[in-house]
Amino acid sequence: MPLNVYLSGEIHTDWREQIIEGAADLAVEFNSPVTDHDASDDCGVAILGEEPNKYWHDHKGAMVNAIRTRKGIADADVVVVRFGEKYKQWNAAFDAGYASALGKSIIVLNPPEHQHPLKEVHAAALAVAEQPAQVVEILRYVLTGKIPG
Amino acid sequence: MPLNVYLSGEIHTDWREQIIEGAADLAVEFNSPVTDHDASDDCGVAILGEEPNKYWHDHKGAMVNAIRTRKGIADADVVVVRFGEKYKQWNAAFDAGYASALGKSIIVLNPPEHQHPLKEVHAAALAVAEQPAQVVEILRYVLTGKIPG
Amino acid sequence: MPLNVYLSGEIHTDWREQIIEGAADLAVEFNSPVTDHDASDDCGVAILGEEPNKYWHDHKGAMVNAIRTRKGIADADVVVVRFGEKYKQWNAAFDAGYASALGKSIIVLNPPEHQHPLKEVHAAALAVAEQPAQVVEILRYVLTGKIPG
Amino acid sequence: MPLNVYLSGEIHTDWREQIIEGAADLAVEFNSPVTDHDASDDCGVAILGEEPNKYWHDHKGAMVNAIRTRKGIADADVVVVRFGEKYKQWNAAFDAGYASALGKSIIVLNPPEHQHPLKEVHAAALAVAEQPAQVVEILRYVLTGKIPG
Amino acid sequence: MPLNVYLSGEIHTDWREQIIEGAADLAVEFNSPVTDHDASDDCGVAILGEEPNKYWHDHKGAMVNAIRTRKGIADADVVVVRFGEKYKQWNAAFDAGYASALGKSIIVLNPPEHQHPLKEVHAAALAVAEQPAQVVEILRYVLTGKIPG
Amino acid sequence: MPLNVYLSGEIHTDWREQIIEGAADLAVEFNSPVTDHDASDDCGVAILGEEPNKYWHDHKGAMVNAIRTRKGIADADVVVVRFGEKYKQWNAAFDAGYASALGKSIIVLNPPEHQHPLKEVHAAALAVAEQPAQVVEILRYVLTGKIPG
Amino acid sequence: MPLNVYLSGEIHTDWREQIIEGAADLAVEFNSPVTDHDASDDCGVAILGEEPNKYWHDHKGAMVNAIRTRKGIADADVVVVRFGEKYKQWNAAFDAGYASALGKSIIVLNPPEHQHPLKEVHAAALAVAEQPAQVVEILRYVLTGKIPG
Amino acid sequence: MPLNVYLSGEIHTDWREQIIEGAADLAVEFNSPVTDHDASDDCGVAILGEEPNKYWHDHKGAMVNAIRTRKGIADADVVVVRFGEKYKQWNAAFDAGYASALGKSIIVLNPPEHQHPLKEVHAAALAVAEQPAQVVEILRYVLTGKIPG
Numbered sequence A, B, C, D, E, F, G, H: 001m002p003l004n005v006y007l008s009g010e011i012h013t014d015w016r017e018q019i020i021e022g023a024a025d026l027a028v029e030f031n032s033p034v035t036d037h038d039a040s041d042d043c044g045v046a047i048l049g050e051e052p053n054k055y056w057h058d059h060k061g062a063m064v065n066a067i068r069t070r071k072g073i074a075d076a077d078v079v080v081v082r083f084g085e086k087y088k089q090w091n092a093a094f095d096a097g098y099a100s101a102l103g104k105s106i107i108v109l110n111p112p113e114h115q116h117p118l119k120e121v122h123a124a125a126l127a128v129a130e131q132p133a134q135v136v137e138i139l140r141y142v143l144t145g146k147i148p149g
Helices: A015-022 A037-048 A054-075 A090-101 A132-144 B015-022 B037-048 B054-075 B090-101 B132-144 C015-022 C037-048 C054-075 C090-101 C132-144 D015-022 D037-048 D054-075 D090-101 D132-144 E015-022 E037-048 E054-075 E090-101 E132-144 F015-022 F037-048 F054-075 F090-101 F132-144 G015-022 G037-048 G054-075 G090-101 G132-144 H015-022 H037-048 H054-075 H090-101 H116-122 H132-144
Strands: A003-009 A028-031 A078-082 A105-109 A127-129 B003-009 B028-031 B078-082 B105-109 B127-129 C003-009 C028-031 C078-082 C105-109 C127-129 D003-009 D028-031 D078-082 D105-109 D127-129 E003-009 E028-031 E078-082 E105-109 E127-129 F003-009 F028-031 F078-082 F105-109 F127-129 G003-009 G028-031 G078-082 G105-109 G127-129 H003-009 H028-031 H078-082 H105-109 H127-129
Touching: A003 A015, A003 A054, A003 A090, A003 A132, A015 A028, A015 A132, A037 A054, A037 H127, A037 H132, A054 A090, A054 H105, A054 H127, A054 H132, A078 A090, A078 A132, A090 A105, A090 B090, A105 A132, A105 D054, A127 A132, A127 D037, A127 D054, A132 D037, A132 D054, B003 B015, B003 B054, B003 B090, B003 B132, B015 B028, B015 B132, B037 B054, B037 C127, B037 C132, B054 B090, B054 C105, B054 C127, B054 C132, B078 B090, B078 B132, B090 B105, B105 B132, B105 F054, B127 B132, B127 F037, B127 F054, B132 F037, B132 F054, C003 C015, C003 C054, C003 C090, C003 C132, C015 C028, C015 C132, C037 C054, C037 E127, C037 E132, C054 C090, C054 E105, C054 E127, C054 E132, C078 C090, C078 C132, C090 C105, C090 D090, C105 C132, C127 C132, D003 D015, D003 D054, D003 D090, D003 D132, D015 D028, D015 D132, D037 D054, D054 D090, D078 D090, D078 D132, D090 D105, D105 D132, D105 G054, D127 D132, D127 G037, D127 G054, D132 G037, D132 G054, E003 E015, E003 E054, E003 E090, E003 E132, E015 E028, E015 E132, E037 E054, E037 F127, E037 F132, E054 E090, E054 F105, E054 F127, E054 F132, E078 E090, E078 E132, E090 E105, E090 G090, E105 E132, E127 E132, F003 F015, F003 F054, F003 F090, F003 F132, F015 F028, F015 F132, F037 F054, F054 F090, F054 H116, F078 F090, F078 F132, F090 F105, F090 H090, F090 H116, F105 F132, F127 F132, G003 G015, G003 G054, G003 G090, G003 G132, G015 G028, G015 G132, G037 G054, G054 G090, G078 G090, G078 G132, G090 G105, G105 G132, G105 H054, G127 G132, G127 H037, G127 H054, G132 H037, G132 H054, H003 H015, H003 H054, H003 H090, H003 H132, H015 H028, H015 H132, H037 H054, H054 H090, H078 H090, H078 H132, H090 H105, H090 H116, H105 H116, H105 H132, H127 H132
Parallel strands: A003 A028, A003 A078, A078 A105, A105 A127, B003 B028, B003 B078, B078 B105, B105 B127, C003 C028, C003 C078, C078 C105, C105 C127, D003 D028, D003 D078, D078 D105, D105 D127, E003 E028, E003 E078, E078 E105, E105 E127, F003 F028, F003 F078, F078 F105, F105 F127, G003 G028, G003 G078, G078 G105, G105 G127, H003 H028, H003 H078, H078 H105, H105 H127
Antiparallel strands: none
16 A cells, blocks of 8 residues: 655755655655746746736746646645745645545644644644654554554 | 625635625625634634643634535635735635635635735636625626626 | 534434524524334335345345435535444444545534544544534534624 | 455454455455554554643544545455454444445445344445455455355 | 435336325425337437438437436436336336446336346345335335334 | 526527527526627626736636636536537537536537537537527427427 | 456357457456356355345345446446347346446447347447447557558 | 646647657656547448448447547546647547546647637646647656756
8 A cells, every 4th residue: 555645835945855765665655846946936938938927927837837736636645735934835725725625635744833824724634743754654654553662 | 597606715804795795786695704703713612612722722613614614615606715915824725725626616816915925826716806896797797798897 | 505414323312302403593404314213123124025034124124224314414514423322323433434435524422431432433523522502502603603602 | 357455443353364364365455454553542642742631642543544544445446344242343334434435345244243233334235244254255256256165 | 305216217007107196295306207108219300300220210319318317317316217027128227227326326116027137236226126105105214204004 | 307508609699599489488597608709708808907918818708707607517407519600619619528528418509511520529419400499399308208290 | 548348248158258359469458247157146145145035145146246346347448238139138238327327438239139229228338339349349449540441 | 756648639740749759758658539530530330330321420430439539538637639720620629628627737739820719728728838849848847847948
């Protein structure tokens, strides 16, 4: 029973690498959105043509990114959604809602100060963690039945 | 062909009333989350018992609110998601993602300064508006074929 | 937004009547399994012919009851599952699992001493109550936004 | 046509091993919940932090276990649900209901004295057996067309 | 909880009338295929133009009839499938399979001599009856909880 | 068994009126796209703001129209798709494909000279007609069992 | 794009072997029901215990066979349903209906004298053939684009 | 995360080859309809028997082609729909609608002069391109996060 795990959300710290390295011995396939911020913002116009209006510039890019995001979530057994300390991060919450409606198992990863505004997202999750290492331990337990310590 | 419209998101201004009044002559049933902030925060513990831990206090409430939210979105033909000028509003983005995965028609209502961080949410929408009156005009057009002016 | 609520589980106390009476002023349609124990056990053979073997006697009845149970759960927005103090009550847990896979909002009603063995059922619920009056208060809050006290 | 079989329910006897060994020559992938009782009870708090309240202790664990259980049932062609002679075993009946709503083929394995209270679960099953060896024979027949004797 | 019941199969005896009259006091909406044999055979060519080839004559009619049949089964809670004593009646068995895949509750009505060749159809049914009056009694029990005698 | 019928396609002749009038005595609810060509083209920019680029002008309008079109098809039992003698009419073929994937009963209405290029659309239909009156006769037969003549 | 093909229906001639041999050079996985008539009839009682009543004898077997049949159809891209010259063959028509509701591509194989009573089954098929070699040619065309001659 | 891409539409130029060659270094499986125009038109009658009537000649072929088309779209993550400069191309628009209702990611490829009549198809797409090389760049970005230049 290998797991397919999609790592959604914050792209400014190395939390994805921490999880992928920590789970290197487990039968997990990880997928993620494109985490190169500039490429992600500009992919639409770079490929399909410039837009003078910022809204359509962003729109074209967000649509192309959706090809990858939808596939990643649709294929996943588990969706980990990480909220960082800065920015609006509405795409992360959007992914959580999308994954929830598809019945995916959701793990939310966030700093404790975000607890209250995330309560509706937490209500859709099977686990709420603060550290990437906890996500690794959950994946290890799910696949092997081993708990830490 | 009456429409069922769910009004999700910001609860601090009268945008819902503006839409409901503007559409009073149309065959639309509107539903919303509970918009009494205190009741929404405390419903879980008020009914099911106190929790000393703030996380579980919030969790109990968010779960009870989900009974209404899920029903409201599931029954809707159109989900309007309003982002205001303040707060994290992750529940609004979560509802947008949830509605998107269910194939609902989504209208996003937000001030222009939120355009960039909302681009993934916009990519799932059929319309992006800045004023409640525009939402009314969309509903009027969808039901009657009349455009303003 | 009227609610359709299915009342599953224990049939030896008047908890259904308490909920239905308590919610008499709310826009709720309630449905239930047949709660006449003898009729429920014997409906299959009474209509479709005697069976000398107790297994098939029970089977014929359980199949006929499933016509009502499946319809009741399929139509429901909310499934309340009541566990009483006695008996195996595997049908109640079965209904909870069935409702969960269909994405229904689940409220579990059980005495506190059953907490540990019900933990997997609770994990699929949006609310866990001990008293029928709490279920009424949840339905009232979901429909009107009013909390008690 | 290899089969994916999920072995749900009782964790105190070696019925899973009997089935897995008996079917060793068949194209079957078996999955199960975590059967280490202590790990299963404590996984939530061991990974995500202690809870002073027993309800939330259990809840955290049941939610983490659900990641594995839901995946196991969702992937399965056949779900075998074993009821032993002791305990409430509501999780087994819950899994049977969940599997039934997903349209899985269900085999129930139980001692004869549980026949009457399991009649609703039996009504959702394609086979009811008393011995693990019978489950093996069913799997062998389904895959090879051979019947015993 | 009114029931929607589709009456599929044999069109040469008055079994539909017997059920509809017997259930006249119950909250049941009945639907059926067109039971005028000639109209059913010729509807395609009568409306859409003659076909010299008998296969296409039949095909045009069967396609038009499918508009009604699919709607009738899709809307139904319960599908009653009647096998008479004569003819191939493959359309009845087709409807049973179609209804089964949609998760409808199926009641089969057939004379006892057809028991063996109908065993796969029976395996998908919740009740197997020989008399229309038994179908009425099942519907009465499902809606009122009353058993005969 | 009232029918819900969506009338998709060509908007330059009075075929919709012919069908609606011809079926005035039948229990049919008809829905259609907005058939005012100018309103349909301009609804997006009229409500949501001008676009200098023709592509985005059209896009905004097509997205708003999709709110009505998707609802109309989703609610329909039968989708009638009319191809006229002029224009590309790719929206009509798109609606036919969309309706087909949702399992709707499709009736295609087209002049005989379009037969060959419509063969893939015809392959998804239950009836192919040349005159609006034939669509009326199909609806009459489906609802009443009466054939013409 | 390999194809998964389920071969349903008549078990008294070698039509399955003809198709499997004819398609030996194609990327097709074939599955079938158990075609040993005696094993198929007796599998239930041979494994799960004797039944004195013929109905339950047959029922137990039909239920066990359904494990294989449902899996075979659920996994298939194409379902070939063969009607022979004798017997009721209601299981074949049931499989066709079941496959149709799941949206499978259906090929019917029958002698010409069965054309009229099979018209409803044909209306759900993408091809109607008389010879196993024609089924092979269809599979070859679908996979390679080559037509005979 | 390999991608499955279906290439629908125009069959008279080498756009499929351009995309397949351009993406030769990427983890993409491509599928297409049969692009041999004569084989595609005649496959039905060549295998299943001549039809004197052109409508049924075309119909038999379109039905056989649907076996391949439906499988190709159902398996796809991304459906590219190409509109050329000539012909009605209603099959392309039909495929786009079919793919849209299944929630597939759609890329439309068309010459700029077709922009206006394709606006409803564009409204269902995540990208609109004019050159096959742009489709390759989208696939490269989706799989690797690299943008051109």
